[in-house]
Amino acid sequence: MNHIVTVQDAVTAFADFMEPTAAExxxxxxESPLILAEVELLxxxxxxxxxxxxxxxxxxxxRARNRVLGARRDxxxxxxDAAGGAA
Known part of the structure; x- marks a missing residue:
């Protein structure tokens, strides 16, 4: 008789590594102001x-397009500024 084995442990064993990093x-x-402005435009x-x-x-x-452009500019x-130059 063949036993059916779940692979749940193997799949979730790396869950800690799949979380976003602090940098992400x-x-x-x-980027959230830009994302919100794009959602408003949509x-x-x-x-x-x-x-x-x-x-x-x-x-x-x-107005929504102008907010998107402003958010992109910002x-x-x-x-x-973080890279040491200005756009």
Missing amino acids: LDAIEL HAQIITLDRTPNELDKRRIR LINRAA
Whole structure:
């Protein structure tokens, strides 16, 4: 008779090594304003999928795009400052 053996121990044995490092968590935190701005832009675009965008929708999308651009600029400038230069 063949016994069925689970591989749960082998799979979860390396769970501690699969967690994000402190550096990865710091990078995520650094990029979070950009991620949130992109989500807001996506939300504004999704709203207009099933209808013709009115003036308010156009303004909402334009402002969301400007927030994304500002967040990207800030992220690049922070990275450049950390590297010793300015963008």
